[in-house]
Amino acid sequence: MKNKLKVLRAERxxxxxxxxxxxxxxxxxxxxxxxxxxxxxxxxxFKAARLFNLPIEEIFQDEPG
Amino acid sequence: MKNKLKVLRAERxxxxxxxxxxxxxxxxxxxxxxxxxxxxxxxxxFKAARLFNLPIEEIFQDEPG
DNA sequence: TCGAAAAGTAAAGCTTATTTTACTTTATGA
DNA sequence: TCATAAAGTAAAATAAGCTTTACTTTTCGA
Known part of the structure; x- marks a missing residue:
């Protein structure tokens, strides 16, 4: 599962x-x-989504398998 | 955590x-x-979201706490 | 009403998420 | 360069998700 936490952190x-x-x-x-x-x-x-005010899917990207 | 699985099942x-x-x-x-x-x-x-073609937040509702 | 399908429940066991502690490595700025 | 903050890593322990088996209860149509 990929995610954008590092980027979202960096922005802040x-x-x-x-x-x-x-x-x-x-x-x-x-x-x-x-x-x-x-x-x-x-x-x-969900907590991350609330924190960054973004949908879960925009923070975490599933790799369907 | 609440969810709409039962309703989504019923619809189908x-x-x-x-x-x-x-x-x-x-x-x-x-x-x-x-x-x-x-x-x-x-x-x-994510799998449920793909299956029902809905965002995770529309299937599962967190109760923030 | 009877039987079958669906739903509910529970225990034991396995896997995965998360914590705590503690250490090493990398970046950074004075 | 040197000190410090930040990031990376790892092991042991606990918690939570999930499976399997198996049983009970509810629903529902013939």
């Missing part, structure tokens, strides 16, 4: 820790998701 | 088993999600 000049804080998850979770190590839960995806 | 006259089959998960998983016992994974939410 946020660190991974800043984003983790805003999403109420650990910094390592943000890092792992950005690096594609695992997918966020649906509730976390 | 699908059983839980039919939907489970289309989503490639077990019938119990569909049942549990419909009944709000747990949230689907993000990949599964």
């Amino acid at each position: 000049d946020w660190t991974q820790a800043d984003l983790a804080n805003a999403l109420e998850v650990s910094r390592q979770t943000v890092n792992a998701i950005e690096k594609g190590k695992f997918d966020p839960s649906l509730p976390l995806a | 006259d699908w059983t839980q088993a039919d939907l489970a089959n289309a989503l490639e998960v077990s019938r119990q998983t569909v049942n549990a999600i419909e009944k709000g016992k747990f949230d689907p994974s993000l990949p599964l939410a």
Whole structure:
């Protein structure tokens, strides 16, 4: 699953820790998701969508399989 | 997390088993999600969105908290 | 009303998401 | 260059999603 978290962070000049804080998850979770190590839960995806005021599909891109 | 799976099924006259089959998960998983016992994974939410040709947010409604 | 299909439920087990701790590597700015 | 912040990584532990099996309850049409 690809995502635009890094870009969205960059646009706001946020660190991974800043984003983790805003999403109420650990910094390592943000890092792992950005690096594609695992997918966020649906509730976390919703939280990111609310935070960035974007649809989930614009932040996360599934690779259908 | 609320969702419209039951309605979307009804519109198509699908059983839980039919939907489970289309989503490639077990019938119990569909049942549990419909009944709000747990949230689907993000990949599964994407699969449902593709299946019904709807945005994730129109199928699943987060209760922010 | 009876039987079958659909829905609901539950436990055990496996997989994946997330945390915590802790360390290494990379970028950055004084 | 050197110190520090940021990013990357990893292992162990816990939580949540999902499967399989199996059983009970509800729905519904003949």
